[in-house]
Amino acid sequence: MISMKNVSKVYVADKPPALSDVDCEIAQGEFVFIVGHSGSGKSTFIRLLLRELLPTAGSITVAGQDVVHMKNSKIPFLRRNIGCVFQDFKLLPNKTSYENIAYALEVIGKSRHVIATQVPEVLRLVGLEEKTDSYPDELSGGEQQRVSIARAFVNRPPLLLADEPTGNLDPATSLGIMSLLNRINKTGTTVLVATHDREMVDSMRKRVIALENGKIIRDQSRGVYGYGD
């Protein structure tokens, strides 16, 4: 699903690289945590996969597509295969839950009929049937994050990326979000979560890729958060 070879990313020429010489393979259907302190390169990792950034060196393949040599006009099609969840939810404040999710389908040209069947389905999956017509500011943080997961997943992408999805949420709510991501993973979707939420990583016992100063220092299946601090 994801393949990175000798990937480096340098933002400013004289500063240490954000990622240096990263190699990794992630297979279809895996659930992977990317862990590390702030500034260890987690977000850069995610943004490279989304082709928001180009690597300084190395090659990246996502869902069978060469991301580095991709034409700009093809980027939207890459992103349709990747669902995205962020710490700050990125919901449109003037649209209801239903409209926010429907929007993701509208902009890729799905018919109103498809939208009318898929949106309620995914709202049921994330457990928000009753909040269909609520606006984001009427929802709790956890509920907003579930709407944003529903939006990322409504298109049934083969890959779901989550950058600090529980960064703004309390532990109990975070647990709900993680189990939702786990449920999505069970449907066959590859899930990649960047986080520094130690309890979460330790309790889930999934594959863990640990980054430090832009290098992979550990990659273990059924791993823990690690770091001695």
Place this chain on the structure above:
Amino acid sequence: MAINPGYFVRETWSSFRRNWVMSLVAVSIIYVSLLLVGAFFLASSTLDTLMTSVEQKVTIQVFIKDGVDPADLTTMQTDIQAMPNVAKITYVTKEEALARFKEQTKNSPALVEQLRGNPLPASIEVALIDTRQVQSVVDLIVKDPTLAKVVKTPDNPLANDIRYGQEVVANLFRFTGMVRVVAAGFLVLLLGVSLVLIGNTIRLAIYSRRREIGIMRLVGASNWFIRTPFLLEGVLQSLIGSVLAILTLLVVQAFLVPWLQRTLSFLQQVLTVPDATMLQMMALLIISGVVVGVLGSGTAVRRYLKV
């Protein structure tokens, strides 16, 4: 791809309503700028008509001495008629000259009563095609061999025998030429400033929605899909602004101009704005409005579409 074209209409209209404050700001700025451009365009074209009507009054008069040989007179007329840039020549007899003088001075009949006989000379009046070229025609007339036989002072015909407003004509053309250049310069400047202002306003409206654009990119909307509603919105705003400006100018034209014509009756003909000018003004406003709408919103969205 099965894109529903209704999407763009709905999205354009609903974002126009949702962001109505920014839209209102954009529309009013477009309206005011284009109103200024249109008003200035009409004013300068009226000024141009006025100046042209003054310029048209420039003619050459060649005064003929009494008792001239009719054959020489005919030769003279034929020669002038054949010169380049001459539109029409008119022979004014002594009697006609006197009749004109009486007409001009009818308010003070004492002047005419004092006249004994007819002291006024006959003349050839030369109307020109391009009045700016008056000097070259005068030069040709002076060189004409027949001229010496028909005028009073053949040694220096320019002193009395040929009149074309020597003293004012050069200044007049320098002045009107300058006014035209200045007016055109102002129009270009005004248009340029309006375009920058309008483009910037539209960009501001889009800047306030960059978050929305970011989310559209994230969920994989193609660039043209993101851009189209913004472009349509920019065009819609520009169209509303320019149509309002045109309506305002039409109202002004319908009420203010007749009032001016009554008040300043000597300007009657000059102040009538021809329909062609009104149409040019409308085309100018609508086209520049739409072009700016497309360019302004297009370049603004492009900034947030960069990956």
